[in-house]
């Protein structure tokens with residue numbers, strides 16, 4: 006499943022400079038494609054149009070879990086080496102997911118909707134990067150920042166949309182967009198999509214080669230061991246010491 010979804014051009018973000026910047030970035034983009042593919046299926050299965058869309062970003066004020074490889078991807082994406090002259094503030098957290106195709110391997114339909122806005126984006130424009138740097142300077146790794154708005158939210162849009170964390174990709178709400186300060190998992194959990202874990206686990210497993218040699222891992226971790234490993238290394242975006250990386 007992971008292999009075919011990772012190669013599915015409808016979901017895969019291609020950026021050679023990003024992928025060559027450091028080992029593991031290709032795995033990360035593959036993993037994002039797997040997650041997006043799973044979300045497309047989950048949304049199609051629910052058969053309702055999500056409330057998420059352009060201009061709604063209150064979910065970006067919640068603590069966002071992410072893994073070390075995702076942190077590295079964000080650091081590279083906002084680095085100057087990827088600047089191409091293209092502005093990269095294309096969308097909010099899941100602006101396009103409401104149009105998701107029904108299948109990861111089918112053809113036609115709205116198949117290009119999830120990748121179209123990302124294919125041409127190569128990096129952050131200098132002014133966006135500067136604005137992000139100023140915001141990231143306030144994030145020194147303190148847990149007190151957990152409730153802060155995500156620093157990558159720029160003028161109401163996700164500045165790092167092509168490489169936004171898996172958690173952002175998996176968060177879909179129905180009925181009405183989130184109100185300011187609302188956590189719909191508490192206020193109306195029946196309107197929050199509960200995607201299955203299989204695509205997420207497949208995506209995370211796909212990134213395991215990057216973790217080998219950097220983290221203690223069994224040779225052939227079982228599904229439970231893999232899950233436990235990623236649980237142990239997952240942190241919260243607002244608790245990352247971004248100030249050190251700018």
Ligand code: SF4
Pocket residue numbers: 064065066069097098099155156157158159162163164165166169170173
């Ligand atoms: S990374 Fe982007 S989508 Fe995710 S919380 Fe931050 S601004 Fe929102």
